[in-house]
Amino acid sequence: MANRLVISLAVLLAIIGASRATDFEVGGDAGWVVPPAGQAGTYNEWASKNRFLLGDSVHFKYKKDSVMVVTEEEYDKCASTHPIFFSNNGDTEVRLDHPGLFYFISGVTGHCQRGQKMAIKVIGPDAPPPAPATPPPSPPHPSGAAPAVAFAGALVAIAATLLPLVLRGV
Numbered sequence: 001m002a003n004r005l006v007i008s009l010a011v012l013l014a015i016i017g018a019s020r021a022t023d024f025e026v027g028g029d030a031g032w033v034v035p036p037a038g039q040a041g042t043y044n045e046w047a048s049k050n051r052f053l054l055g056d057s058v059h060f061k062y063k064k065d066s067v068m069v070v071t072e073e074e075y076d077k078c079a080s081t082h083p084i085f086f087s088n089n090g091d092t093e094v095r096l097d098h099p100g101l102f103y104f105i106s107g108v109t110g111h112c113q114r115g116q117k118m119a120i121k122v123i124g125p126d127a128p129p130p131a132p133a134t135p136p137p138s139p140p141h142p143s144g145a146a147p148a149v150a151f152a153g154a155l156v157a158i159a160a161t162l163l164p165l166v167l168r169g170v
Contacts, residue, residue, distance in 0.1 A: 021055040023093070026118065031061035032106070033116070040115030043104075047120045054099055054124050060092045065116075066107035067092045075103035075119060078112035099124030 026032050026043065035042040052058075060067045066088035074080040085094065086107060096102060099122050106116040 020053075021057070022053070024050060024052070024056065024058045026058050026060045026104075031063075032065060032067060033062065034106070034111050035115040037114075042115060043118035047118050050120075052096055052120050052122045054096060054122055056122070057093050057095045058102075058104075058120070060087075060094070060104075062090055062092075064108075065090075065111065067094070068105050068107045069094060070103050070105055072101065072103055072119075075105060075117060078105060078117065080105065080107075083107070096120075096122045098122065 027046075066086065068080055068083035068087075069085035070080040070083050074083070088107065094102070094104075102120050102122060104118045104120075105112040108116075
């Protein structure tokens with residue numbers, strides 16, 4: 001019986017952990033394309049507005065192009081002969097599997113120089129919470145509770161539902 005409880009709790013924790021990862025769409029609807037003239041910083045500006053956590057992934061959609069994960073030096077030079085990772089299948093997902101900086105560039109000649117590159121910082125589990133911003137307060141959650149509290153309440157409800165089943169041996 002205790003074995004089933006441990007297994008059930010492990011499954012529940014796995015579901016919770018999986019639900020925390022985010023899949024970021026690089027470039028939104030436009031995808032991974034050369035930015036318009038005068039907007040070379042488009043991807044880094046987008047990246048700076050997001051918080052990338054260990055386990056998240058970035059998804060690149062593109063046509064007649066490629067994505068390379070490179071070193072900082074290769075990123076600065078906009079060139080790599082031996083990238084850390086290369087894909088040109090038009091639909092590439094890169095899992096952010098370690099904390100620190102990731103550098104992405106297009107592998108098509110001239111695209112990186114025109115701004116098709118991005119550096120993102122991945123935050124590990126020991127990172128401090130983000131500094132509080134000073135935007136206007138957000139409207140209250142419809143239930144009157146903060147979304148995190150509502151999420152925690154849902155987890156308690158799931159656990160309360162599963163626990164009797166586990167204890168009965170179902």
